[in-house]
Amino acid sequence: MAAPSDIMGRYRLDGRLGAGGMSTVFLATDMVLERQVAVKLLAEHLAEDEDFVARFRREALAAARLQHPNIVQVFDSGEDPDSQRHFIVMEYVDGPSCADLLRDEKQLDVDGAVRIVRDACHGLDYAHRAGVVHRDVKPGNLLLVQETGATKLADFGIAKAAEQTRLTQVGAVLGTAAYLSPEQAQGHEAGPPSDIYSLGVCAYQFLTGKLPHEYASLTELALKQIEHSVEPVSVHRPDVPPELDRAICICLARDPADRYPSTVEMARALDAGLQGRVTEETRHLASRAGPEDTAGTRALADVTAATQALRTRRDAPAPSRPGPARAPAAPDRRGEGRSKRKRGLGGFLALLAVLMAAVAITLALLAANDNGGGGGGVDPVSRNGVQQQIDGLKQFLREHQR
Secondary structure: OOOOOEEOOOEEEEEEEEEOOOEEEEEEEEOOOOEEEEEEEEOHHHHHOHHHHHHHHHHHHHHHOOOOOOEOOEEEEEEOOOOOOEEEEEEOOOOOEHHHHHHHHOOOOHHHHHHHHHHHHHHHHHHHHOOOOOOOOOHHHEEEOOOOOOEEEOOOOHHHHHOOOOOOOHHHHHHHHHHOOHHHHOOOOOOHHHHHHHHHHHHHHHHHOOOOOOOOOHHHHHHHHHHOOOOOHHHHOOOOOHHHHHHHHHHOOOOHHHOOOOHHHHHHHHHHHHOOOOOHHHHHHHHHOOOOOHHHHHHHHHHHHHHHHHHHHHHOOOOOOOHHHHOOHHHHHHHHHHHHHHHHHHHHHHHHHHHHHHHHHHHHHHHHHOOOOOOOOOOOOOHHHHHHHHHHHHHHHHHHOO
16 A cells, blocks of 8 residues: 555655665654654554554653653654554654665774764663663664764664564564674563663674674574674774773673673773773673673684694694604504594584574574564564573583583
8 A cells, every 4th residue: 555645634744764674764744843754654564463553552652751862752653544554753863874874884983983872872871761672773773963963763662562573574684683682582581781782783883894793694693692702893993992892892792791781881981992991890891701701802812822822732743752652652542532522522512502592593583573474484482482492402512511
């Protein structure tokens, strides 16, 4: 069905700004207040999902209560009686999104990237103190005001309303899954630390032009989130101060408890890092991070050097010995072979367990985000079921590595 020409007899739709799996956004004119606004029309098939509509109304109301310079203001929402389309009327931001900037520039300058993320931190802090978690922080939801350069967060509440509803196409999931925190990917409730992780992914991408985990499928992404640490920003962008690099890595910690306790602390750490300083919170979190944590990437150079030394020693030819000393060599090699086989089996089992857990997480992601149109989708997977599979695999791994 074609979009209506106006909504509620008040908002005249002047042109389309963009479209996604859940909605289409139009530039519109508020004919009462004589100002430009953005009108988001929800996809027609969503009106058939009563649970979604109820959640959407609650979250739109919560988002409308957020009034902050770094948050896109929600003015109105409801259902147009003529077209029966659900809508949101928002502040129109006359400027590009950060996704537009990345598409055009690939990388952002260091000062500009920190300024964008710092603004987003202040908007998120205000929302978190009001009990609202964004859940979908990504470059496309970070809008820049043309005149002032300020950053505004858009789409508060939409991700919450979409939970447990199969809405978007797999391609859309593949594009946005990289910004999901590990706990979200595993089906846990998103909280402020989840927004910090997502914003950390944005910061990393702004500076490097790359995602922390490059991937071609959801399975590969889930596997890398579990198994791989994140390369330091400086590997791709040597001009980034190491203190700023460290602050971003802390935002990307796997464990929510190892990230900054608030977006205010995150903003302070990024500002300090830009100036070559380290905050107390950064020092504290970096000191307690485990070697497997992404924050531990600050020691990557030392680890690499140690690895190279090990390889050198391992690959070096064994020193020759006099004839008599060679007699016990055969049993020693047999024992070493058994040890290697045992280690190889343990490594294989570890890889198998991680891969199976990654597949389970992928199923959860697809079940939460696949298209509601039916046909070819993945059946919903319960969050408890996914976690039970992961816990069972961990136990299996422990038992078979002894």
